Amino acid sequence: MPREARLRRAADFAALRTVSGRLGGRCFLLRFGNNETDTARLGLAISKRCSKRAVDxxxxxxxxxxxxxxxxxxxxxxxxxxxxxxxxxxxxxAVLLAELDALWKKLRPLKPEQSSVTIAR
Known part of the structure; x- marks a missing residue:
């Protein structure tokens, strides 16, 4: 994958863990948030809790x-x-790829946060 299509900085991962949208399936959980680049970027967090074996x-x-x-x-x-x-x-x-394809289709950008405006009287 090209460099611009990967999440590389710890701050990017931390931002997705705190403020983001979530999609879940049987095998995967996706957290997503808007970015300022012109392409989608991917980060992976496959832990030892999932499997002790590195090959898996x-x-x-x-x-x-x-x-x-x-x-x-x-x-x-x-x-x-x-x-x-x-x-x-x-x-x-095949099952994993099918689930991922379904999750990619559900993916959408988050709505931009609207600043709260107070009206002074």
Missing amino acids: RNRIKRLVRESFRRARPGLPTVDVLVTARDIAVAESG
């Missing part, structure tokens, strides 16, 4: 990256943080 975690990461690569041209300009759930390890690649 790496398989999930490869599948998520491939799914994102295919869906990226149609995605809005958002930052996406993908977290895998425990059950993802036991599922086949």
Whole structure:
């Protein structure tokens, strides 16, 4: 994946963990928020809680990256943080890709926050 399509800074990950939209499926949780770039960006958080074996975690990461690569041209300009759930390890690649494709279709930009305006009388 090109550099501009990845979340790299810790501050970007922290921002998505605090203020963001959420989408969940059976195997994945997506947190997303608007960004100022002209393309969607992906961050992965596949922890040892999901699986102790690195080979399982790496398989999930490869599948998520491939799914994102295919869906990226149609995605809005958002930052996406993908977290895998425990059950993802036991599922086949086809099931995981199908769930990710469904989640990408639901993805939408967050509404910009409106500042509260008080009227002085």
